[in-house]
Amino acid sequence: MPIDLTDEQRAFERGVEEFCRREAGTREQRGTEPHHPGIYRKMADLGWLAAPIPEEFGGAGGGMVDTCLFLETTARMQAPIGGFTTSIIVAAAYERFGSPDQKKLVLGGVATGSVEAIAMSEPGAGSDVAAMTCRAEPTDGGYLINGQKTWCSNAHLAERILLVARTSGGAGDHNGITMFCVPADAAGLRIHPIDTMGGREVNDLYFTDCFVPGHAVVGRVDHGWHQLMAGLNAERLILAAVMLGTARRAFDDTVTYVSQRHQFGRPVGSFQALRHRIADLATDIECSRLLVYNTAGLVDRDPGTVLRREASMAKLKATETAKRVALEGMQMMGGYGYSTEFDMERLVRASLVSTVYGGTSEIQREIIGRTYGL
Structure with missing residues (x-):
């Protein structure tokens, strides 16, 4: 990882990976919709949805790094819990501005599995x-x-x-x-x-x-x-972390395929044309990880600061990287990348829209440019 994780965070990551592999490891288990209520309920019962919720409302009191770690891992493992993304964006708004009763209702609800x-x-x-x-x-x-x-x-x-x-x-x-x-x-x-x-x-x-x-x-x-402006850090980092995990999954699936697929007597990944594309994608993903977790660390050190430049950079880089990795993966997998037999077509669909929702890439570039007085 580009940041130091505690032993507890590493154990948490392993636990989430193992659960997803067991409960959502196949297309049949995941289903066809972005949100699977049964899998979501099991994660709530394990207390994982409560990770970013303050302890006073039944949560674990985790920070933004913990939240990004969970989102990246579940996205990489393709856990169908699409409802969680909007739920924690909403929870962050109630945590800042909600009345005591609203906080108890919404934050407590998210911790136990409600969708917002x-x-x-x-x-x-x-x-x-x-x-x-x-x-x-x-x-x-x-x-x-x-x-x-x-x-x-x-x-x-x-x-x-x-x-x-x-x-x-x-x-x-x-x-x-x-x-x-x-x-x-x-x-x-x-x-x-x-x-x-x-x-x-x-x-x-x-x-x-x-x-x-x-x-x-x-x-x-x-x-x-x-x-709304006060919640930009959370929203953009949450979306960036999800797409970081999506990019990693698309990359891993691509590397597996080009290592196993043989043409002209050898793995297609051994040809320079593909090997160099893999190298570029790996570099872009690592840049995205550094940016996402560095910004998450800044948020944890000073939760009240609005990081307009850094949060927009993280969202821009992670979503554009995910889109590029998925499209390159589909290209390198040929017809199989387009087939529903493989997961790449789903990853392409998920990544394409990520540069639109939560503030388009064009809007993120505008925000970043303005932070330099332009």
């Missing part, structure tokens, strides 16, 4: 989050929500939606945005699946006079934008 989702994007507001128009209007005892959200990951699995809606101002105004805790079964909320090549992952959310009480506000009214 967050709704920000809209048909006309993607990278430009401030363009949102979904509105929460004050009413007696609470708010009435009307509007649409889209690309909401895991909403169909979630117990609650962390909704980011406009409470004042107009489209383009960074002020006037508020976070709300909305039960997934709330009256006036309809969750509709969006078909994708990755399976059932994302959803449209339609709010029609959906009422939430005043205590559903998470943090402060009209301060949602600043609250």
Whole structure:
């Protein structure tokens, strides 16, 4: 590892690997969807989902390095626990800004296996989050929500939606945005699946006079934008760690294949054209690991600091690397890389979208550039 791991962390990593190999080692065990409730429940029972949750809410109190280690390992072993990614992103927001009751409900729920989702994007507001128009209007005892959200990951699995809606101002105004805790079964909320090549992952959310009480506000009214910005470290590192594990799995599968596949009387990996590509991919993966874990270590040393440059670099490098490794792997495996008999086609699908969600690669480059005063 590019950082020093404790004996406890190494044992944790081995335990997760062994579990995944036993419980999710075949395509039949993993199934076809990104999230397997049975495997997720077993991990919750083992206490692993509680790793990043504070002890006072039933967690293990682990840091960002622990979280990244778990995410990288489960992604590398292809454990189908897609709901965990959004759940810990949401948990981090509640940990910072939630009321005591909200923290107990959400953080305690994640520790025991609940799935959480967050709704920000809209048909006309993607990278430009401030363009949102979904509105929460004050009413007696609470708010009435009307509007649409889209690309909401895991909403169909979630117990609650962390909704980011406009409470004042107009489209383009960074002020006037508020976070709300909305039960997934709330009256006036309809969750509709969006078909994708990755399976059932994302959803449209339609709010029609959906009422939430005043205590559903998470943090402060009209301060949602600043609250979102405070969570950038966690969100981008979480996504980076998942894609680091995905890149490692694609690389390992590629090396295995080119070592075993013979053409012209020898393994295809022994040809310079492929051997040099493998060397480049290995170097990119190691660069990604150094960047992800160095940034995670910085977060653990000072959790309150927003690392705009480093977190964006980690997300950019890890996702672009995962996409490159998977596509190169498919190319080197030839037709077998395209076949569902092998896992490479699934890794390609998973990595392609990673450069879009959680802030596109173009947005990450913009953020990085601006940190240099450009």
